[in-house]
Amino acid sequence: MSLTPEQVRQVAHLARLKLADDEMERMRLQLSSILDHIELLQAVDVTDVPITAQVTDLTNVTRVDAVTSSLPVDAALANAPDRQGDYFRVKAVFEE
Amino acid sequence: MALHELTIAEARAQLDRGEITSVQLTEALLERISALEPTLHSYLTQTPELALQQAQAADERIKAGNASSLTGIPLGIKDVIVTKDVRTTCGSKVLENWVPPYDATVVSKLNEAGTVTLGKLNMDEFAMGSSNENSAFGGTRNPWDTERVPGGSSGGSAAAVAAGQAFGTLGTDTGGSIRQPAALCGIVGLKPTYGRVSRYGLVAFASSLDQCGPFARTVEDVALLLETIAGHDPKDSTSANLPVPDYRASLTGDIRGLKVGVPSEYFVEGMEPGVEKAVRTAIEQIKDLGAEIVEVSLPHTKYALPVYYIIAPAECSTNLARFDGVRYGVRLEGKGLFDEIESTRGQLFGAEVRRRIMLGTYALSSGYYDAYYRRAQQVRTLIRRDFQEVWSKVDLLAAPTSPTVAFKIGEKTDDPVAMYLSDVCTLPINLAGVPGLVVPCGFSDNLPTGLQLIGKPFDEATLLRVGHAYEQNNTWYKQHPSL
Numbered sequence: 244m245s246l247t248p249e250q251v252r253q254v255a256h257l258a259r260l261k262l263a264d265d266e267m268e269r270m271r272l273q274l275s276s277i278l279d280h281i282e283l284l285q286a287v288d289v290t291d292v293p294i295t296a297q298v299t300d301l302t303n304v305t306r307v308d309a310v311t312s313s314l315p316v317d318a319a320l321a322n323a324p325d326r327q328g329d330y331f332r333v334k335a336v337f338e339e
Numbered sequence: 340m341a342l343h344e345l346t347i348a349e350a351r352a353q354l355d356r357g358e359i360t361s362v363q364l365t366e367a368l369l370e371r372i373s374a375l376e377p378t379l380h381s382y383l384t385q386t387p388e389l390a391l392q393q394a395q396a397a398d399e400r401i402k403a404g405n406a407s408s409l410t411g412i413p414l415g416i417k418d419v420i421v422t423k424d425v426r427t428t429c430g431s432k433v434l435e436n437w438v439p440p441y442d443a444t445v446v447s448k449l450n451e452a453g454t455v456t457l458g459k460l461n462m463d464e465f466a467m468g469s470s471n472e473n474s475a476f477g478g479t480r481n482p483w484d485t486e487r488v489p490g491g492s493s494g495g496s497a498a499a500v501a502a503g504q505a506f507g508t509l510g511t512d513t514g515g516s517i518r519q520p521a522a523l524c525g526i527v528g529l530k531p532t533y534g535r536v537s538r539y540g541l542v543a544f545a546s547s548l549d550q551c552g553p554f555a556r557t558v559e560d561v562a563l564l565l566e567t568i569a570g571h572d573p574k575d576s577t578s579a580n581l582p583v584p585d586y587r588a589s590l591t592g593d594i595r596g597l598k599v600g601v602p603s604e605y606f607v608e609g610m611e612p613g614v615e616k617a618v619r620t621a622i623e624q625i626k627d628l629g630a631e632i633v634e635v636s637l638p639h640t641k642y643a644l645p646v647y648y649i650i651a652p653a654e655c656s657t658n659l660a661r662f663d664g665v666r667y668g669v670r671l672e673g674k675g676l677f678d679e680i681e682s683t684r685g686q687l688f689g690a691e692v693r694r695r696i697m698l699g700t701y702a703l704s705s706g707y708y709d710a711y712y713r714r715a716q717q718v719r720t721l722i723r724r725d726f727q728e729v730w731s732k733v734d735l736l737a738a739p740t741s742p743t744v745a746f747k748i749g750e751k752t753d754d755p756v757a758m759y760l761s762d763v764c765t766l767p768i769n770l771a772g773v774p775g776l777v778v779p780c781g782f783s784d785n786l787p788t789g790l791q792l793i794g795k796p797f798d799e800a801t802l803l804r805v806g807h808a809y810e811q812n813n814t815w816y817k818q819h820p821s822l
Contacts, residue, residue: 259684261681261684270697274701287714292720293720294717301577322668323665
């Protein structure tokens, strides 16, 4: 299974990873080689086999709907790379 | 005997009799850490001041007669486990300066028990790797041969225990990250059943597979640690609401009548003959101790590796989306918001983490989801059924842990698939969610090997019972690397 450079660029964009051109090519070869091993799964008969998303067999775990204490604002913001008052500060989301 | 060579149970007895103090133990280990760190690099952050404060408090508690089984015992914590006010990096540049505002539940439980925290242990970045070479701050070396890797991802946790830099440690295991390094460093390591131990405060890698567990030099010590960290946690909705047994009570030494299955598929092609011999000899001994050995088959074992390398990267690609340099961690400057996010992630994540995020993003992307992710989840069901069926025939399984002994640093770094094969005997256990215990089973070419015992869900007690009986019938646990 061989990925195209265009596919690798598209996946890097979806994953929000800026990769240098030489790494794009290295990534393309390594991902293709890993996908070759994964091809083994195409041979398994999975007709009518349900999926396993988790193994606990628990469903709809809820807590009592009551107010409890949570992280204070200053503690939550203490590691912020940039802040303004009680907010995380980032560059403009909508660019011109 | 030097203080750092004591087991937790031995140290406990001496503390309770007033023969030593926790401060003495802690000072001895801090010295040991200082002496060995230039060689081993097991720790990413050392916390000597905190440790001595906790040791003093522990000594008062012991004097007052309120000691728990772990009060005053110096331990280390893998750096993927969140510690309030103590830097937690996950072995990544992205979190180089992150100081968490809260404790993981397992850390709160250790604090309540009155343990001493020596520091945070080295690991493969975000727990992705089998050699510790993916640590952004330089890998850990194997105490038995410093030219070799300690295994991974909890390599620092395993090396520290083997080298006497901690009496016990916590690690995490998503595909073998406790068991493989335990085997490669010649110590005991346990991956509990999924849900046995709270995941609250473990920085998530693959949420349906991650589990926290202990390392120590004996099975009894691991039982003490498990008892302390296990149990239901309202902060982790996947933790099991089941009582925690008295695990030490199961260490009877009597394993007569137990049925031990040996899955033929785990003796994989390419396994080193010395490793296979050590494991088969251990299984013979378990038979001599009165257990019945039964050959069994887990026919979907060969699919575990490809299933894992879809599911784990898929979950990691979503979990690691939170590292965008907005709320915590390092942010690199860029031309705009998205440029900053892409630069931060592209430059600060290491090569293996980038590779897995890419693989997972691809497997989840539109048009490929059914062929990869959905199919992998279906085959996961078949792997799980293999285990469910085998429990009608046997009480537990015995198998190898890693197909090889510790390999040389740099030997597998250029070939991701060769590195992934290191976990071929441990991955299926995470996919099925069952517990796995590794106990040392001798040496091959002077390097440690480990026997893997695999159990029914929430039956850690039987694994500890068999592991303990085997261990006490041998002297591997009394051997220490010469450093």
